[in-house]
Amino acid sequence: MFSKAPVLLTIVLSLLFSLHFPVASQTRMPQIQFNDRKLTNGFRVLSAPDHSSPTVAIQVWYHVGSKDDPNRRSGFAHLFEHMMFKSTRNMKSEMMDRLTEDVGGFNNAFTADDVTVYFEVVPSNYLETLLWAEADRLSGLNVDDGNFKSERDVVKEEYRQTVLSPPYGRFEFLLQQKSFVEHPYKRPGIGSIEDLDAALLNDVKEFHSTYYRPDNATLVVVGDFEPKQLDAWVDKYFGALSKPDRPLPRVQTKEPARKGEVRFTEYGTNDLPAVGLTYLTPAQSHPDTYALDIAQSILGVGASSRLYNALVYQQQLVAEVIASADSREDISIFMITAVLSEGKKPADVERSLLAEIKKLQDTPVLLAELNKAKNQLITSQLRERESNDGRALALGEAAVLLGNPNEVNTDLAKLQAVTSADVQRVMRKYFTSENRLVLHYLPEASKSTGGATK
Amino acid sequence: MIRFTKLLSVMLLMVAAVYGQTSPPPPSQPRSVEFPKPVEQLLPNGLRVIVVERHNTPLVTVSLVIKNGGEVDPPRLAGVADLTANLLTKGTTTRTATKIANEVESLGGMLNAVAQWDATSVSVEVMSDKLAPATAILADVVRRPTFKFDEIERLRQQYLDTVTLSLDEPSSIARFVGAKVLFGDDLYGHPILGTPESLKRIKQTDIVRMHRQYYRPDNAILVIGGDISSADSFNVAKRFFGDWIKPKTRIPAVPAAYQPDPQKKSRVVVIDKPDAGQAAVYLLRRGIDRKDADYYRGIVSNSVLSGYSGRLNQEIRIKRGLSYGAGSSLEARRGVGPYVASAQTKNESAVEVAGLLLGEVERLASAPPTDVELTPRKAVLIGEFSRNMEAVNGLVSRISSLALYGVSLDEINRYIESVQSVTPEDVRQFSSSRLDAKSSDIIIVGNSKAFLPELQKRFTNVEVIPSADLDLNTKDLRKKKSE
Numbered sequence: 001m002f003s004k005a006p007v008l009l010t011i012v013l014s015l016l017f018s019l020h021f022p023v024a025s026q027t028r029m030p031q032i033q034f035n036d037r038k039l040t041n042g043f044r045v046l047s048a049p050d051h052s053s054p055t056v057a058i059q060v061w062y063h064v065g066s067k068d069d070p071n072r073r074s075g076f077a078h079l080f081e082h083m084m085f086k087s088t089r090n091m092k093s094e095m096m097d098r099l100t101e102d103v104g105g106f107n108n109a110f111t112a113d114d115v116t117v118y119f120e121v122v123p124s125n126y127l128e129t130l131l132w133a134e135a136d137r138l139s140g141l142n143v144d145d146g147n148f149k150s151e152r153d154v155v156k157e158e159y160r161q162t163v164l165s166p167p168y169g170r171f172e173f174l175l176q177q178k179s180f181v182e183h184p185y186k187r188p189g190i191g192s193i194e195d196l197d198a199a200l201l202n203d204v205k206e207f208h209s210t211y212y213r214p215d216n217a218t219l220v221v222v223g224d225f226e227p228k229q230l231d232a233w234v235d236k237y238f239g240a241l242s243k244p245d246r247p248l249p250r251v252q253t254k255e256p257a258r259k260g261e262v263r264f265t266e267y268g269t270n271d272l273p274a275v276g277l278t279y280l281t282p283a284q285s286h287p288d289t290y291a292l293d294i295a296q297s298i299l300g301v302g303a304s305s306r307l308y309n310a311l312v313y314q315q316q317l318v319a320e321v322i323a324s325a326d327s328r329e330d331i332s333i334f335m336i337t338a339v340l341s342e343g344k345k346p347a348d349v350e351r352s353l354l355a356e357i358k359k360l361q362d363t364p365v366l367l368a369e370l371n372k373a374k375n376q377l378i379t380s381q382l383r384e385r386e387s388n389d390g391r392a393l394a395l396g397e398a399a400v401l402l403g404n405p406n407e408v409n410t411d412l413a414k415l416q417a418v419t420s421a422d423v424q425r426v427m428r429k430y431f432t433s434e435n436r437l438v439l440h441y442l443p444e445a446s447k448s449t450g451g452a453t454k
Numbered sequence: 455m456i457r458f459t460k461l462l463s464v465m466l467l468m469v470a471a472v473y474g475q476t477s478p479p480p481p482s483q484p485r486s487v488e489f490p491k492p493v494e495q496l497l498p499n500g501l502r503v504i505v506v507e508r509h510n511t512p513l514v515t516v517s518l519v520i521k522n523g524g525e526v527d528p529p530r531l532a533g534v535a536d537l538t539a540n541l542l543t544k545g546t547t548t549r550t551a552t553k554i555a556n557e558v559e560s561l562g563g564m565l566n567a568v569a570q571w572d573a574t575s576v577s578v579e580v581m582s583d584k585l586a587p588a589t590a591i592l593a594d595v596v597r598r599p600t601f602k603f604d605e606i607e608r609l610r611q612q613y614l615d616t617v618t619l620s621l622d623e624p625s626s627i628a629r630f631v632g633a634k635v636l637f638g639d640d641l642y643g644h645p646i647l648g649t650p651e652s653l654k655r656i657k658q659t660d661i662v663r664m665h666r667q668y669y670r671p672d673n674a675i676l677v678i679g680g681d682i683s684s685a686d687s688f689n690v691a692k693r694f695f696g697d698w699i700k701p702k703t704r705i706p707a708v709p710a711a712y713q714p715d716p717q718k719k720s721r722v723v724v725i726d727k728p729d730a731g732q733a734a735v736y737l738l739r740r741g742i743d744r745k746d747a748d749y750y751r752g753i754v755s756n757s758v759l760s761g762y763s764g765r766l767n768q769e770i771r772i773k774r775g776l777s778y779g780a781g782s783s784l785e786a787r788r789g790v791g792p793y794v795a796s797a798q799t800k801n802e803s804a805v806e807v808a809g810l811l812l813g814e815v816e817r818l819a820s821a822p823p824t825d826v827e828l829t830p831r832k833a834v835l836i837g838e839f840s841r842n843m844e845a846v847n848g849l850v851s852r853i854s855s856l857a858l859y860g861v862s863l864d865e866i867n868r869y870i871e872s873v874q875s876v877t878p879e880d881v882r883q884f885s886s887s888r889l890d891a892k893s894s895d896i897i898i899v900g901n902s903k904a905f906l907p908e909l910q911k912r913f914t915n916v917e918v919i920p921s922a923d924l925d926l927n928t929k930d931l932r933k934k935k936s937e
Contacts, residue, residue, distance in 0.1 A: 304556045
């Protein structure tokens, strides 16, 4: 997804030595009992009944994302996602909104690097209606030049709103773009104005027939439904869709390992400089992902996290600092970004960030801090999985991105099992100078004076 | 990238598959669900403890509700209740603000304290095996806050910044002015975050008094919900709140609930804000209280007018493109709350939008909606309710609200059928007897040059107040010349 809004931390607090030692939760992690079904046309259906509230979440995951944008069409997968809300074989434009919002539900979609997901939550007695609607837009779109161009303008506005307009939108865009040299992840999903302008109506049709096919889709249904009834409706609406003979194109490009630190300086409309670091980390399905998630939490989550405490509170070098383990299907990046306080130097901030990384490499974290990180991560996961919608997202992610839906029932236990030694090991393995990219993003105004760059 | 040429035939083939059904299948019968049944105990000190078990996720929400909020702000001291709530987490006799934040983060939780109308709530959500340590912190901040000077000053400054900012937005000005016009100096007439003037007047003693008078076990409800046993929960409640002493003094009587003045003339108030890019247009009138027998007829009537496909948005946004969104709300409180219909529009169309708000409220009073229109409007209410009940904090907040207003807790299992049972004629009757548009007040905040002459043609009683002269502390809304 394109616009990860920076988390603004407004409360200034320090990490004091406390007599209170958090203990890791002994709670047994909840299991999601799900059915996993595959139709003969390759359409996969994951479903989990839960009758605690009369609602149902419906999601269709297409295994196609921004990395699959056609050549010189960066941003296309996302533009295409917008077109899926226009007219289909049997639906008028915006009808999906009427079928959901008008019955007390909601709907939306998102395009990520690896997947495009369409989702609805409706009162459970509308399940069949939405299955029909999703099948209808999988089977065919009614695009014309008029609605294509108007939607392309909407996406260009979205580009301006998320990349150009926020003071650090372009900074995040550049950091992602520069982090990869070969892999298509180097083309941020929002695309570019030139590539969006170059897109043609025919591209839409081609993209739909290439990727929107039953064997590239996973339907996830969670909530208040009867499994037998669901199976019958799925057969009725999705069973007759035919699977094309052509193979599904898949990105084959491998990102080469970094062989030495890479540095960039860029200028923008920002008032205060920003510093970004990225490290290449393995694919989301790699077991080190859990320890990297814990490292993210220790470094950056909450007012008592290490980076916040050192750089915001103690040294007062930065206004905000964010650590993010940005997991992806093929290869991931661990990103640290900081927006400087007035009058501070990027070089000093960079030095402090690296010092905090070194501490985690040199000294194992104490149990209390490790447990705090686990409690924060697991609680936030549990909160997300409380709703039908959140459980469906977790199930879809496990199936499509991790290749095994049952990961949803083991991932929290794996987080709980991470040790201090694991955290130290991944910090040493990935946070090396050879694997580092540094971006200094400076105010345009400082270019002439050359002042703040030192 | 591989290109394919046989596009058309593939498209047709796939389309044929579902061609048989060209319109969406209709909904089946609404499904009924049994929400968990809360159990309760009254502790000897008067604290009402309610527990609701739900075991699908190992989380627990603990919420302590004080049965008073912004409505007991003393005269001239708007904002005390919310400031008091916010200060609870900023230090106790045994924990500094830092320690509170660090301990809560270590448990993986979040602690929130906020005053609303009629209630103040302090709540925390954690994994269910952390019920006891989380409740310990919650009890500490509720019972032993220190209200330190420096924390008061820091928050006062934050509140002043927030309020000053909102006094530059036409829609917030309209809301504040509307409340003052409708409720005058009664309970709900002031901004709950205070005014710039009242915030400067608040002293530490006012905050301490607010806490001493209202934060007491016999004026509170503790609701614990989630993956816990009721026996454990009652034990935890007794352990951390059992020795909370009930003061010998009486709970101060809430000032007489708002009694509408039948002689009150409706007002049309314009706040002239020449730099406003858009005008905020508000229609307000008194609505209902929570125990009103017409509660369900009221919320269903409101839903016909409000929401994306509700009549107000249909007429104002969808048909005429006059606004990004128009809607209304019917807030049922302990006393009679407001009914508010509103939209933002360009300054030039302010009068047209005011006319549409009035016209739509009147139209609903003159003819019942059809079943075709009413059914989806009820579905919107039921859908929102049901989604809210998926998460345990939604369940807890719904139960807290029923308990606060003394409504039976069984109501969570009656909500859906109560909404379903409202008929088109019920809606018409409610609208004509309870939402009479003629007795509404109209507030417009915007650049009056663009709409005043037209407005004066339509209404004879237009009051115009330059935004620089606006004073939210008085009923006539004008700064005194001497000040």
